[in-house]
Amino acid sequence: MAGGSAAERVGRAPETREFLFKVLVVGELGVGKSSVVQRYVYQLFSEDYRATIGVDFALKEIAWDLHTRVRLQFWDVAGQERFGNMTHVFYKEAAGAFVVFDMSDNDTFREVLKWKSDLDSKAQLPDGSPIPVVLLANKCDQKNHSSQSPAQLDHFCRENGFVTWFETSAKDNINIEEAAHFLVGTILANRSICTREEQEDVIRLHQDAPPAKGKSQCC
Ligand code: GTP
Ligand code: MG
Numbered sequence: 001m002a003g004g005s006a007a008e009r010v011g012r013a014p015e016t017r018e019f020l021f022k023v024l025v026v027g028e029l030g031v032g033k034s035s036v037v038q039r040y041v042y043q044l045f046s047e048d049y050r051a052t053i054g055v056d057f058a059l060k061e062i063a064w065d066l067h068t069r070v071r072l073q074f075w076d077v078a079g080q081e082r083f084g085n086m087t088h089v090f091y092k093e094a095a096g097a098f099v100v101f102d103m104s105d106n107d108t109f110r111e112v113l114k115w116k117s118d119l120d121s122k123a124q125l126p127d128g129s130p131i132p133v134v135l136l137a138n139k140c141d142q143k144n145h146s147s148q149s150p151a152q153l154d155h156f157c158r159e160n161g162f163v164t165w166f167e168t169s170a171k172d173n174i175n176i177e178e179a180a181h182f183l184v185g186t187i188l189a190n191r192s193i194c195t196r197e198e199q200e201d202v203i204r205l206h207q208d209a210p211p212a213k214g215k216s217q218c219c
Contacts, residue, residue, distance in 0.1 A: 015067055016067055016068070016069060017067060017068045017069070018068075018069045018070075018071070019068070019069070019070045019071070019188070019191070020070075020071045020073060021070060021071070021072055021073065021095035021096065021184070021187050022073045022093055022094045022095055023072050023073065023074050023075070023094065023095065023096050023098070023183065024074075024075050024077060024090065024091060024094045024097035024119070024123070025037055025074055025075065025076045025077065025097070025098045025100065026077045026081075026097060026098070026099055026100070026115045026118070026119065027079060027099050027100035027108065027111075027112070027115055027136075028079045028082075028101065028102070028107070028108040028111045028115075029051065029078075029079030029080055030049060030051070030079065030102070031100045031101050031108050031139075032102060032138040032139055033076050033077070033079070033098075033100045034050075034052055034056060034076050035138075035170035035171070036098070036100060036136065036138060036168060036170045036176055037056070037058050037074045037076045038170070039170040039176050040074075040176045040180055041058040041059070041060045041074065042058075043173075045170055045171050045173075051078065051079070051080070052076060052077070052079075053078055054078055054081070055075055055076060055077050055078065055081070055086075055090055056075075056076040057073065057074065057075060057076070058073075058076065059071060059073055059074070060072045062184070064184065064188070068188070070184055070188075072180070072184070075090055075094070077090055082111075082114065082115065082118065087118055088122045091118075091119065091123035092123075094123045095125075095131060095187045096131050096132045096133070096134070096183045096187045097119055097131055097132075097133045097134075098133070098134050098136050098179065098183065099115045099116055099119070099133055099134075099135050099136070100136040100138050101135070101136070101138065102138055102139050103138065103139050103140050103142065103145050103167070104142040104143075104144045104145065109148060112135065113160060116133060116160060116162070119133055125190065129190075130161060132186040132190065133161070133162050133163065134162065134163055134164055134165065134166065134179055134182060134183045135153070135156075135157060135162045135164070135165035136166055136168045136179055137165060137167045138168045138169065139169060139170075139171070140167040140168060140174060141169040141171050141172045141174070153165045163183075163186050164182060166178060166179040166182070
């Protein structure tokens with residue numbers, strides 16, 4: 001059998017890091033969640049509305065930088081699931097989320113906080129903190145925009161624990177890449193903080209531990 005690590009066998013630099021992040025996409029019925037995912041992953045858009053049943057999946061692989069590959073596993077949750085009892089299953093081990101509303105339909109904005117509190121109560125990072133959530137004001141290509149001004153949305157995000165918001169259009173491909181890039185950057189930053197804390201814990205453990213007397217005491 002050939003030797004070497006998996007990274008070496010596929011011809012990559014051995015120091016390449018690979019991550020798989022589960023990303024939730026939630027929001028009211030018909031706001032464009034599936035369209036955002038389809039646009040980002042497959043560069044496709046359709047005017048037809050086919051409601052998602054339960055949850056749909058899509059995978060996108062990105063070269064974040066020379067040493068980091070990221071695979072995003074999207075869980076595109078049907079709008080009608082807010083009334084079901086499965087979201088706690090769907091949300092397990094998520095690394096981040098988009099909450100989507102339709103800029104041309106204020107009712108969908110009013111429901112955003114229900115989705116956010118559903119996420120906060122059922123999805124946490126390993127250290128117990130809430131997962132990063134980006135708010136997407138979708139369908140910005142439409143004329144009849146929401147009454148929310150950018151300043152109000154900034155304030156809304158600060159008040160309600162969203163990391164930020166983007167005006168998006170799955171139809172015209174506006175800000176979809178940017179929003180995904182922002183979310184991945186936040187997830188990676190959270191990870192490196194966790195990793196640093198884990199490393200500090202290890203150092204603390206080493207400092208606190210009594211000096212090992214012999215090999216038999218090492219684990
Ligand atoms: P559920 O699966 O039922 O929860 O809906 P969804 O949020 O996944 O919505 P979906 O992506 O299926 O889109 C609903 C309708 O909105 C479709 O007819 C899309 O073509 C349309 N749509 C989605 N995004 C946009 C957009 O950015 N602009 C415009 N004009 N229409 C959009
Ligand atoms: Mg859908």
